[in-house]
Amino acid sequence: MIERKAGAATSLRTIVAASPILCTILDRWTSIDLPDCWLSGSAIAQTAWNAAFGLSPEYGLADIDLVYFDDADLSEEGEARQVARIRGLFPDLPLWIDAKNEARVHLWYEAKFGYPITPYRSSEHAISTFPTTAGAVAIRPGTAGLSIFAPFGLDDLLSYTVRPNKAQITQVIYEAKVARWQSCWPALTIVDWHEN
Template sequence: MSEADLEARLIDIVRADPVLMQVLTTVRDLGLPDWRLFSGAVYQGVWNVRTGRPVGYGVKDYDIGYFDPDTSWDAEDVFIRRAAAAFDAPLKSLVEVRNQARVHIWFGEHFNEPYEPLMRTDEALGRFVAPAFAVGVRLEADGAISVAAPFGLQDVFDMVIRPNPNRLRATGWDKVIASARARWPELTVVE
């Protein structure tokens, strides 16, 4: 399949997940700057379709990144609280909103590796631990779903996890792989 075909298929998978669409619609209406829903809630939907598992299987949370040049904790907390107020349980505790402009402030200490400041949200995807994880979606004002996948979508649809070629192998790589394989044993891991 071409990249355009894979993107169209991904959009169909996203639209078929009512909880994911609820999250996208609610976050769109919050007006977060330069936002994107990314990581597990997106690629795991593809894996569930590929393996015949139910919609939402294995999804632990919904990671929302946005970009606000104000890197103060107080400014980020305003957006976190706004998002929390927009959702009822259980989504209230599953939607995690983070300012991508602040990641470099805490990442090095938390993961023991350097992290240069970002200039926009989609730039974060290029730093994810694996190309298969580096996919994000946004529900646009006109109802279209835009996709960001700096490494393309082939690994996602092939269920292949390989280290990001643009960074050091992530701290905790083995734990990430073990967690993914426990839920989707069909995965292929390329070390």
């Protein structure tokens, strides 16, 4: 579902508007031109944490994730072409930009993580399986301003709470992410895997 709570959505839009990196990507959105595409994942959460803790907008960001859904081309080569094209659009950004075709994730997931997943039906379906509730947030320009997709709402994101989304990940994956994030943002509230 698209996030509809006006106060939380307004807070996130304010945070995004203050980020030169996220704004650069959103300002060039029409050039990205990928089907069912969203700017998603940890970069949004980390930008919100940076705003909350008085850090620079780019602090701790490892990369920027764009997810899209193109079930007409499930090839690794097709995805690699899109990744190269997208990176060429942002030579001025200091971060790695990754673009993942969520329609093909099931083809490589087991080899990387050790267990199979069913194919995603859309980018939104994929985002709904992201490892944490705070990171399962995506944005893109819309006709009425910034569109926000937040299947778990924005409360965890805006209260700096990291909670596992057990739809797909394992405890090991969750705890590895938490360890990195705690080293950068020690004031986060971390929900233990077994408490959720």
